[in-house]
Amino acid sequence: MDHVDIANTFFTILTLLANAAVAVAFVLAVAALVSRSARRFAGHVVDVIGPSARLLAWFVAAVATMGSLYYSEIADFVPCRLCWFQRICMYPLAAILLVGLLLRDHRARWYAAPFVAVGIPLSLYHFLMEQGVLHESSACAATVPCAVPWFTELGYVTLAFMALSGFLLIGTLLVVDGLWERGAAAVEAHAEDLLSPDEAMGVPRGNHGGPHDDQLGADDEPGPPSALEVTT
């Protein structure tokens, strides 16, 4: 039993799960823009995932980093030039997000954001090159060509695709983290307003909303009060 085969299968399954999670999040986000019940459901999902979102994002980065090191140091898959650029984006995430967790720094997602924002197009570019959609040049580099993946599972899952999936999942989780934090802040602000009714008048409506109304499309429903306001 070859450990590289096990690793390939393991990381391929994780990649597919990551893709599924991102796809669900995307569908939910689109649905939340058009449907009120979907918005409520998306709010619940954010409530459930949100508190762990940054931890999960760090975990994804850590697993991706360890996988990357496994492939280069143990499986002896020499990283190509583009692989190195993706590593430059992925490895710091494992450190930045961890420090952010330890310091409870809610801005950690903003420190991480540039690496995700660069990592996604980079790995997409690399993946398209592997698929023959884009070409680096008319020649294959004599040493470690970017266009030739070390392995391909299921016909399309390569290391570049795994990196792309990782970056997308981290990005999604950081968005969830941001949504949840905004929602939680709004709830606290609202609770605080209740405790000090004399100030409630002066606070803009946006801070009164339910946990998620403000970021999940509240702009298109200015009329009716949010559910939270109705119940209170």
Added chain:
Amino acid sequence: MTAKTTTQPGKTTAQPGKTKAHPGKKPGPAVKRTGSGWVFPAVIVGIVIVGIVAVVLVAAGGGNSSSSSGGGAKNAVEVSAEVTTGGTALPRYTAGVKDTAVGMTAPTLGSVDFQGRNVEVGGATGSPYALAFLAHWCPHCQAEVPRLVSLARNGKIEGVDVVGVATGTSEANPNYPPSAWLAREDWPFGVLVDDGRFTAANEYGLSGYPFLVFVDANGKVVGRTSGEVAPEDLQKIFKSLAAGETPTMPGAGGSSSN
């Protein structure tokens, strides 16, 4: 952090004790956080399950290793034990720069073909020839080979001997083995098999695949290209080479061969 408090100036002064409501700090009432404490442990358990599934799948033979294609000719030599060289090695090719190898005598290479028969190329042979250095895994080589085959089939390479050099070979890479690949493509020319250190490729200054070296009847290099070359450019080169003229190499043929 401070930005939020300035938008609500009255708050902090009216309720100095309520610092926990400061939106800049990690927020989230305790009620909300406890509700999802299971998420991360669940993910860990899920990963462990995925690991077990992966081991089971591979153990059951489902681990589809992408490199074991096989199917080459029986006992074919895919990598030569040794390539002997003679003469002066050509300088490394750089695209977009005047090729200093032009005018040099093509070094001789001694190796075997896929069947293990001795092959020698290089030097003056009395007729013009071209060496095509090909890597089985390189998509540009995979695109170039059918062009050469088609030109030969249409009689456009008459008067020029072409020899393929199977180099860059790695069992771990796709489209292995090269003998099966070239057989599939009906490669009509001879083949010289490079060794594991790519001695033949290095001797001719290869910098990228596919790599073509054109040599006249006197054994002098008249041009080299790195990367794909369009069929019409190939046709022009072969035509002038066969006529004893000096062909012009397509400028864009080896653009950034890296």
